[in-house]
Amino acid sequence: MESSHKPKSDTKKSGRNPESPANLPSVPESRTNGPYYSPEYNAAFKTALLNQTALAVITLLVLDFGQTHRAFWIAFLCQWAMVWIILFRRAMHPSWFDLTLVRYGIVPLLFIVAIAGPWFLHLLGVRT
Secondary structure, eight states, rough: OOOOOOOOOHHHHSSSTTTTOOOOOOOOOOOOGSSOHHHHHHHHHHHHHHHHHHOOOHHHOOOOOTTTHHHHHHHHHHHHHHHHHHHHSSSSSSOOHHHHHHHTTHHHHHHHHHHHHHHHHHTTTOOO
């Protein structure tokens, strides 16, 4: 007499029941295994850090009681905030303008902060 029961040798070896609803298909690799951004940003980050280092040294040498250097730090923080926004919006497919802003965004920001900063503070009534 033959039984219609399947042999259990497969389940004993693997420890899983192939018919179980708990057997889910394999999950794709997590995003934590690699960078979240396009490799095109790497060269732009290096250029940005070199530009920022050079501008930090130059603004330290300006003899204006540190006002230009303080403007540099404000521009520095604004640029990295801008870079994070760019990375959040277009992490994998940067445009040429995104890469240009990451590379050289500190220069126009420094001029804007150094020139428009005192004017804006004057509008607010803050004495400098």
